[in-house]
Amino acid sequence: MHYARPSSMKEASSLMAKARGKAFLLAGGTDLLVRMKGGDIEPDLVVDIKSIKGLSEIKKTARGFSIGAAVSCAAMGEHAGLKKAWPGVVEAANLIGSKQVQSRCTIAGNLCNASPAADSVPALVAAGAKAVIAGPKRKRTVAIEKVTTGPGMTSLAKGEIIEAILLDKRPARTGDAYLRFIPRTEMDIAVVSAGVNLTLDGKGVVKAARVALGAVAPTVLLVPKATRAIVGSKLDDAALERLAAACSAACRPIDDKRGTIEFRQKVAGVLARRAARIAYQRAGGK
């Protein structure tokens, strides 16, 4: 195995594009090294992107936030501005693994690992976040939900690297939240999860909503019917029940070692309902 530590995106992209054999990017390494240990993969090349300038920074821009691909989730949790604007995204990022894992793991890595159960992804999808993807020839910006195409699979071409994750600026009366279900209180992979992002009008009526579910389908699901269930409501009990039912109905889960189909369907609705309530309060609703 070769280890490379490029100092620019161009160099990194070129290394990845030209690599013969199996090449992997290394940011936090909290998925990559586990897979190497288990013998699932034997990389020929590992490209460490942490020395690339700017990649370890959270930038506040005119349009919102740009989170570099090498920013650790712990650093996201320490960024007061980001936390205030996108509490749901930050709490989702901070749920990945232990404190030890938090010091290293990144949301870009969480996204590219392409697990349906990735904690940060439903929150990012609900938030309408975008990924800036740099390739050998051009840069493109795509919606988060377009990045993963199935378990372990992404739409990234050879040589393409996520450079940053973009989050919009937050207007007033908006709020997001993320909840996941795990059997323990920490250290587990989500059995089912839900991210909700709401915008209210001056009267507390839901104007816009995005609801995303994790671990209930091959990729994170954006649920338009859930949006329809609550837009126009003040998130009363009936709206919440409609939301839960829409989420349960949208699930296409499997039975596996972490949970059953029935459990995931039912709890997806429960979590969406609970997350919506938190997001609503954060948006100033009562």
Added chain:
Amino acid sequence: MPGIAVTTTINGDEVEFICPAEETLLDVLRDRLGLTGAKEGCGTGDCGACSVIVDDRLVCACLMLGAEAQGRRIETIEGMAHGEKLHPLQTKFLEHAALQCGICTPGFLMAAKDLLAKNPNPTEEEIRFGLAGNLCRCTGYDKIVRAVQDAARVMKGA
């Protein structure tokens, strides 16, 4: 395949080593540098027995490549005491019998040190969640939490 030459700082001392690209920091510490205080309980970041502090952040040495240590500042259990003087956490772990078999102890001490550095006045719940990345199978955690609470008290007074 040629190894990678790495210069790093461990417990305040500059250290040089050469390791294959795929070797983890844990294997470097234990097998190349003789620092066996960090333990391998799982090799997959699930038990925390290999916890070390890298540039003021707590990490699992099993989830970091040795090559990544270049230019970093690493603290391990071997550097926790100052000469003969134990760190208050070490003293409190002994006084509270916060260890039975002791295999998880170095990892817990590093995690607790990191926790108190970032939050000198943690609640019981903050301690429990802060140490959730470290598995202990002997104690049921009760005495570990009490030792950390007591150490926090002592360190604030010092």
Added chain:
Amino acid sequence: MAFDASFTGQKFKSVGTRPIRPDGIDKVTGRARFGADFNMPGQLVGRILRSPHAHARIKKIDTSKAEKLKGVKAVVTAADLPDLTNGDAAMFDILDNCMARKRAFYDGHAVAAVAAIDARTAKQALKLIKVDYGVLPHVTDVDEAVKPKAPVLHKSVFTEGVDPKPKKPSNVARRSQYGHGDVDAGFTAADAIIERTFRTEQTHQGYIEPHACVASVNSDGTGELWVCTQGHFAYRQTCAQLLGMDVSKLRVTSSEIGGGFGGKTHVWAEPVALALSRKAGRPVKLVMTRNEVFRASGPASATSIDVKIGAKKDGTVTAAEATLRYSCGPYAGMWAELGAMTSFACYDLKNVKSVGYEVLVNRPKTAAYRAPSAPMAAFAVESVMDELAHKIGMDPVKFRIKNAAREGSKSSYGPVYGPIGIGPTLEAAQKHPHMKAPLGKNQGRGMACGFWFNFGGQTCTDLNIGIDGTVTLAVGTVDVGGSRASLTLVAAEELGIPYEQVKVVVADTATLGHNDMTDGSRGTFSSSMATIFAARNAIKVMRERAARMWDIPVEDVTWEDGHAKAKGQKRGNLAPLSIKEIAAAAPNTGGPIAGHNEIVADGAGVSFATHICDVEVDPETGATKVLRYTVVQDAGKAVHPTYVEGQYQGGAAQGIGWALNEEYIYGKDGRLQNAGFLDYRIPVCSDLPMIDTMILEIPNPNHPYGVRGVGETSIVPPLAAIANAVSSAVGVRMTHIPMSPPRILAALDAAKA
């Protein structure tokens, strides 16, 4: 409860205090050397190739390519571990488990091993070994395995203990039965009967330190083994027999051990490491990965248990019956039998019957796990006791107190009890403030009792007085959880000197006589007994030396407070002699001073506990949070109370994990799906509350200080205590452990439907 006055009156100076453990400083500074922390010159790295199949014939193994790889120094298969067991069936099973011979019996069964110059080469070499498997039908489920059409693991197994002998082979290796009286008559006399079937899934001890050893075998037939084990003498015996070595020529040193809980009472990879070293002619270090620990060491049984108990309206249990099916892995054990013996041991019953079936399945060999087999039986029995109490309208604690075994009760497994602690633990629990604390919405309280036998066994110690009067105590029981602190206290107590003047070490197999393992809660019980007698022998020598120093008859020398004192009026002017003074004069009074003792430390008193817990269940997700937990247990005499509390808390925590989340999950292909700490979910710090403890001291009349073993019983009640609490919180009786959120939610849905 009758107490032996000679025990309750004992006054101790050291025993019962809480000093810092002697091995502590090495453990908080990272200096303690565990199994994987030791190296030898020229050492190779050993790795094991394991079967990916649950059940397969091994047709052929081609190691030639691996042998040719540069850096590979030895490859071994079953051919390198020939059968030297001479008809000893139990030993053959151990051999076959260490290295599969004709068939691989489970996913993870070792089939070959390599020793190479580094880990990378060893890993590559494993890939070059070609094994030609003939895949066979498998069965991993304990209930499926007993069905008539289940694939039979061994054609040679005909259920033992059944008359007449069965005509067909089956997966039921043995039947055992315990009890007395007439259960049918008992049930006829009952006003209320509860009958239910329970299931528990397979759990692992989950010690944080994987199995690790360094083996070195020389061409002259001598060898050394450094290993993390609960019993280095037992490992020596087994390894020497399997390798055809002389027991005395294999020196085994026990490293510091990173947890065992029964899992390190059996050999796993150690004979393979020795075989590799013998073949390579160099030392070999072999450390299991966590994946290997889960797949190929020894978890506890999965079980399926039927329980039926009947009682009169006044609360008298009239009959109790249990049928217990325990999985053994591919080799017969006595796991169901232990379940049958312990199931009703807490109670004084007129009519009781328990029947155990040892069931063979394609899973790793079952090993001991802390009070082996008792927690599952207690779960079933204590759940039914709880339900029955409610059915007759009696408080569950009162119901248990009314039926509790006491001194003179005939136990359900046969013998009549001496002084025991079940009654007192129940009464203490009844009076505990925890019992009266208010409960909120979705919360429930449960309690349960537990029993374990405790062992004694072969033990010896060497106590040497140093030239400066300090004391070295060499013991042969491995220190798993702080026993060196307890044994230091005992030596200090008996000699009458300060704790700091005694240093305890665990001796290797070449420097001390045979000691049984640290299992069965025997470490402190038996080694403290041998230490007391060794100290008394040393005191006898020191009295003789003092007599010589004073030139008076030895009968006139007594021993008090760490000093020799002269008796009688005319000797009143003789200042007492300290150990230091006697030791300083030793070269001239007869040479070195020591005390030895070799015993069979029999008479370990049985142990009982009662646990109380409160839980809150989220009815929408099935998640359970343990809010409060209290352990009440009899310790006989707590030598170092802090470490006794630690045993109570640790056992309770393991039981909580077992009750709520821990389980082996097998796929249809017979492969283990969760061989890691990510998906085999042992409790993390944030899962648990503080665990309150209450130590009762009902002295064991068979120990000089009244000590009982304390290590195991604490894992027996939690499964039932939590099940009773959850059942109370959700209003549905939970019969399948672990009570994982999907199971709780499914049970709630089923109850609604």
Added chain:
Amino acid sequence: MVQVALWGALSAAAGGKKALDIEAKDIRELFRKLEERYPGLKPHIERGIAVSIDGVIYRDTWSKELPDKAEIYLLPRIAGG
């Protein structure tokens, strides 16, 4: 004379007998006489069995004396954790 109760698999190995009266002064003599009378018990004794004498369990001490009229239970040698 002591009364010996056989439990579990041992009873089957002794032709279904659940209790026996035997003249034996210690555990060794008890085992020897049991083996003579019931050869089926021999493999069990070799595998190791524990003896409960008036409620106290002995695993290894063959020289342990059996008091007259003592209540003796033969139990399997148990494993611990």
